[in-house]
Amino acid sequence: MEKFTEFKNIVTDPYAYCRKYKEETGKKIVGYTCSYTPEEIIYAAGALPFRLFGTDEGIHRADIHLQSYCCSLIRGVLEEGLSGRLDFLNGVVFPHTCDTIQRLSDIWRLNITKQFHIDLVLPVKLNTASARQYLIDILERFKKDLESALGVKITDAALSDSIKIYNQIRKLMMRLYTLRALRPEILSGRDLHSIIKAAMIMDRQLFLKTLGEIVPQIEKVPAGKIKPGTKKLVLTGSICSHPDIYDIIENAGGVVVWDDLCTGARYFEGILDEKAPPLEAIAQRYLDREICPAKHAGLTGRGESIVQMVRKHSADGVVFMLLKFCDPHAFDYPYIKEMLDRENIPCMLLDMEEQLPAGGQLQTRFETFIQIL
Amino acid sequence: MKKQISEILKIIGIFLFGKYKKFTLRFKKSKSMKDIMMVYYSEAKSAKLTRKKVAWITSGGPVEPLIAMDVIPVYPENHGAMIGASKMGTGLCETAENMGYSSDLCSYARADIACATVNGGPIGGLPKPDMLVCCNNICGTVLKWYEVQARYFNVPLFVLDTPFCHTGYSDEVASYVHAQINEYISFIERACGRKFDYERVKKVGHLSFQGQQLWQEVLDTAAHKPAPISAFDAFYHLALIVTLRGTPEVIDYYTALLAKMKDRIARGIGAVPNEKYRLLWDNIPIWHRTRWLYDKFASHNACLVADTYTSAWCGTMKYIDENNFINSVAEAYTRIYLNIGVDEMAKMVIAMIDKYDVDGFVLHSNRSCKPYSFGQLDIQRIVEKERGIPCLMIEADMVDERSFSESQISTRIDAFMEIIKERKKYSPANAGAKG
Numbered sequence: 001m002e003k004f005t006e007f008k009n010i011v012t013d014p015y016a017y018c019r020k021y022k023e024e025t026g027k028k029i030v031g032y033t034c035s036y037t038p039e040e041i042i043y044a045a046g047a048l049p050f051r052l053f054g055t056d057e058g059i060h061r062a063d064i065h066l067q068s069y070c071c072s073l074i075r076g077v078l079e080e081g082l083s084g085r086l087d088f089l090n091g092v093v094f095p096h097t098c099d100t101i102q103r104l105s106d107i108w109r110l111n112i113t114k115q116f117h118i119d120l121v122l123p124v125k126l127n128t129a130s131a132r133q134y135l136i137d138i139l140e141r142f143k144k145d146l147e148s149a150l151g152v153k154i155t156d157a158a159l160s161d162s163i164k165i166y167n168q169i170r171k172l173m174m175r176l177y178t179l180r181a182l183r184p185e186i187l188s189g190r191d192l193h194s195i196i197k198a199a200m201i202m203d204r205q206l207f208l209k210t211l212g213e214i215v216p217q218i219e220k221v222p223a224g225k226i227k228p229g230t231k232k233l234v235l236t237g238s239i240c241s242h243p244d245i246y247d248i249i250e251n252a253g254g255v256v257v258w259d260d261l262c263t264g265a266r267y268f269e270g271i272l273d274e275k276a277p278p279l280e281a282i283a284q285r286y287l288d289r290e291i292c293p294a295k296h297a298g299l300t301g302r303g304e305s306i307v308q309m310v311r312k313h314s315a316d317g318v319v320f321m322l323l324k325f326c327d328p329h330a331f332d333y334p335y336i337k338e339m340l341d342r343e344n345i346p347c348m349l350l351d352m353e354e355q356l357p358a359g360g361q362l363q364t365r366f367e368t369f370i371q372i373l
Numbered sequence: 374m375k376k377q378i379s380e381i382l383k384i385i386g387i388f389l390f391g392k393y394k395k396f397t398l399r400f401k402k403s404k405s406m407k408d409i410m411m412v413y414y415s416e417a418k419s420a421k422l423t424r425k426k427v428a429w430i431t432s433g434g435p436v437e438p439l440i441a442m443d444v445i446p447v448y449p450e451n452h453g454a455m456i457g458a459s460k461m462g463t464g465l466c467e468t469a470e471n472m473g474y475s476s477d478l479c480s481y482a483r484a485d486i487a488c489a490t491v492n493g494g495p496i497g498g499l500p501k502p503d504m505l506v507c508c509n510n511i512c513g514t515v516l517k518w519y520e521v522q523a524r525y526f527n528v529p530l531f532v533l534d535t536p537f538c539h540t541g542y543s544d545e546v547a548s549y550v551h552a553q554i555n556e557y558i559s560f561i562e563r564a565c566g567r568k569f570d571y572e573r574v575k576k577v578g579h580l581s582f583q584g585q586q587l588w589q590e591v592l593d594t595a596a597h598k599p600a601p602i603s604a605f606d607a608f609y610h611l612a613l614i615v616t617l618r619g620t621p622e623v624i625d626y627y628t629a630l631l632a633k634m635k636d637r638i639a640r641g642i643g644a645v646p647n648e649k650y651r652l653l654w655d656n657i658p659i660w661h662r663t664r665w666l667y668d669k670f671a672s673h674n675a676c677l678v679a680d681t682y683t684s685a686w687c688g689t690m691k692y693i694d695e696n697n698f699i700n701s702v703a704e705a706y707t708r709i710y711l712n713i714g715v716d717e718m719a720k721m722v723i724a725m726i727d728k729y730d731v732d733g734f735v736l737h738s739n740r741s742c743k744p745y746s747f748g749q750l751d752i753q754r755i756v757e758k759e760r761g762i763p764c765l766m767i768e769a770d771m772v773d774e775r776s777f778s779e780s781q782i783s784t785r786i787d788a789f790m791e792i793i794k795e796r797k798k799y800s801p802a803n804a805g806a807k808g
Contacts, residue, residue: 027415109539110716119539137545
């Protein structure tokens with residue numbers, strides 16, 4: 001599929017895409033670090049929101065600022081920032097999530113001064129009226145900060161246009177995810193990963209257009225045959241920057257049918273109320289969405305929703321993909337595992353270091369897990 | 374049954390003994406730390422018998438409203454420090470790891486989570502909580518840790534969310550935290566089944582403020598040469614401003630301690646005999662090696678005269694309105710040392726370098742505390758640039774002994790001290806001036 005090639009090229013070299021995009025459109029690009037970033041506001045300001053993915057290669061600049069016990073995601077993001085490879089960015093926004101990102105923001109502000117820098121200190125609690133109000137207030141402030149940083153005025157009309165685009169993207173992504181959960185054979189995990197990654201890079205209107213063409217095409221693909229004995233898995237964790245994982249799982253006789261990744265289902269989950277005041281609608285989505293473990297909205301919500309995810313998609317097991325040194329996820333693991341054990345849902349823990357374990361070794365681990373399902 | 378009765382009698386015994394001690398000691402000049410802490414923990418442990426409520430609270434959380442309502446506050450972090458100091462951390466951390474908690478997680482949290490299930494540690498575990506109060510001004514870890522405990526004990530959890538102040542304190546943050554202080558009061562009212570005592574909290578607020586002032590004065594005495602108190606002493610005496618902030622015990626204790634320090638100044642007694650070099654410490658102590666580190670530095674005639682950690686409990690007095698405590702609580706608790714940007718932290722470090730006239734800066738890169746440790750390398754560079762003093766970073770862990778490499782750290786301290794000695798030798802006024 002031609003359109004796929006377009007996505008794949010962008011995902012393979014996002015920086016080249018961004019530089020070209022800037023050159024051709026004259027638009028500004030704003031980097032961001034987490035899925036609590038109100039991209040709708042950035043896009044409404046006429047800028048392109050660009051998710052920072054980091055790198056796992058040749059890290060030496062970031063080591064001058066971060067000790068050995070910092071997660072590879074943040075180390076990689078800082079390395080990219082310090083290397084100058086992100087010089088196409090006009091600015092960066094840091095929504096508050098974990099302790100490490102919070103300090104990354106400080107280190108970035110002090111050391112990478114060419115771009116504008118905005119802290120968006122979101123509430124950690126997402127289940128009270130005062131937190132909701134603060135969230136709306138702080139989004140209002142972010143809007144103003146962004147207006148002055150970009151030298152533009154963000155109108156309500158632009159905001160609601162942006163919201164409409166994001167809603168359509170999210171609806172299509174949901175359609176695609178749901179379709180693939182039912183018929184995993186129609187699209188490889190790696191390809192799905194490329195699509196979602198492209199969603200965080202490409203001009204959103206163009207992405208929407210391409211996605212709008214791709215999804216119906218995929219829907220028309222005649223039902224294929226899934227390899228007998230293939231086991232359905234739910235993937236849980238923060239981010240997945242190793243598309244190889246999907247190939248390894250598929251080669252081992254499994255398939256990922258759903259996830260709760262920050263760069264996965266959580267990214268596109270939840271539709272904004274187009275009739276509500278825009279900032280309130282954005283806030284509401286964060287309050288309703290599946291939660292990041294760095295946030296608080298009760299004690300067992302994440303565990304329950306992972307169990308539900310398994311039930312809904314008739315999954316056979318859960319894979320915890322935990323990034324080493326990621327505290328919020330590591331704290332949640334024991335109780336969620338216990339919950340899954342009680343429900344007789346098998347699970348496997350995959351500790352992710354900077355680099356994946358050697359392919360063969362990882363495949364054997366998955367094969368062993370999949371065999372017991 | 375017999376066993377149960379004897380257990381109860383034992384608890385009452387501890388309790389009465391504690392009370393008795395408290396009574397008799399009133400006539401003494403000051404109570405010892407050991408006595409105060411024993412009374413405190415025995416009262417907390419016998420709370421069921423005295424029908425008092427117990428709240429577990431984070432070390433940086435607003436405790437004054439609890440004290441005003443006769444709730445006994447208990448501090449898992451203080452407990453973590455006790456576990457570390459008694460070298461029981463590694464075993465408990467391993468227990469937590471067997472429960473599925475990663476060995477990369479905070480060792481206070483690991484030790485405490487394990488301790489709750491086995492009633493281990495130096496005091497046989499903390500008394501069970503009736504409620505949990507978690508203020509995230511010190512880290513995001515406490516949120517996850519208290520969620521774990523709320524599930525385990527099945528008690529109500531109040532989260533006081535104090536947004537991080539990278540570059541300042543905004544109106545939005547002010548009104549959010551204010552609203553939560555009111556929610557906190559309602560939470561306590563529900564837990565206690567009675568109306569909040571606004572009159573009493575004024576008195577508690579006064580005592581808290583006075584306690585902080587006195588603690589600051591105690592720490593200030595270290596500006597004298599030789600310093601009558603070292604950071605290692607401060608780590609010990611700190612326990613009261615953390616656990617009993619807002620009570621008269623703190624005032625009595627620190628008043629006596631201050632007098633003692635002034636007396637030492639008058640008599641020229643230093644915390645380290647023969648003090649020649651003065652150092653500043655950053656981060657939480659390495660609880661299981663405080664003695665070793667004191668001796669190590671003292672062997673070089675070096676005294677750690679001040680630290681960024683113990684001063685955190687009196688660092689926001691400028692935001693407190695002593696006469697309107699409850700209304701100023703929000704800002705005072707939001708703008709603490711760990712909840713501000715790295716550059717502002719560096720400014721405070723530099724102010725301490727000047728105030729205590731130190732020759733070197735020792736940074737504990739603490740695997741357990743990411744918000745305290747990430748940014749340290751930048752702070753170190755800022756300090757080197759602004760004040761040109763030698764800096765030493767030691768990587769370790771506050772509780773988990775497995776992360777401590779004694780021989781390596783020993784060698785590095787020796788090398789660091791050599792640099793300081795050389796510098797001082799050639800400094801223009803080698804009688805005490807900075808290099």
